[in-house]
Amino acid sequence: MNPFIYDQLYNARNNLMKEITLLSDAQFNSKPDLNMWSIAQVCHHLVLVEEASLKAIAWGILKSDLAQQERKEIPLLLLDRTKKLKAPRIVEPAVEPFEVNQIIDLLNDSRKKLLAFLSTIEDKSILAKKSVHHPALGELPLDQWLEQIYLHEHRHTEQIKEIKLFLDMGH
Known part of the structure; x- marks a missing residue:
């Protein structure tokens, strides 16, 4: 498997952490409006998706x-935020508030599990040869399931930046 994927997973997670690490728990759980997720919920959603x-x-x-x-153009599908995607029920975030550190632990834990699992796959070329249905993207080769993790994380990091502006949290 392409080392690029590991780099992208790392970069996406790094960018996300930069946005959330210094928030107070109150900021983390504030909702810009009733129909929007809080930053905490966006992050919980990312854990569930991973x-x-x-x-x-x-x-x-x-x-x-x-x-x-057939391979999909996932960057086009996921990075265009003008196209709203409804989160499948299984990856909808909890409604109760989270502490920033609690979510950081969950994010670290889900990433550790993913990397540990990937290290057990001896022949990673198998990932391009098998596919599973994705609820938003349709039938998807397994290596593209990995690609959608970091692209999806980039998408939501941009959303978090918007929520912060909306809540006037600045940098």
Whole structure:
């Protein structure tokens, strides 16, 4: 598997952490309006997506059939924030408030699990040869499931920056 993917996972997570580390718990849980998520909820959603993606990739590897799926233009699909995507119920964040450190622990934990799992895959080329259905993107090769983790994280880091401006938190 391409080392680029590891770099991208690292960069996306680094950028996210820069945005949230210095927030107070009150800022973290403030909602710009009732129909929007708080920064805490956005981050909880990212944890749930990473965990769900890990399960999907693990399940996809166990599937016996090799089916080369058509590759998707995930950056176009995920990084265009004018296109609203509805989070599937399974990755909707909790409504109760979170502490910043609690979410940072959850993010670190989900990333550790993902990297530990990836290190157990001896032949990573298998990831391009098998696919699993993604709720928002359709049938998706497993290596693109990895790609969507960091692109999705970039998308939501941009959203967090907007929420901070909206709540006038500045930098």
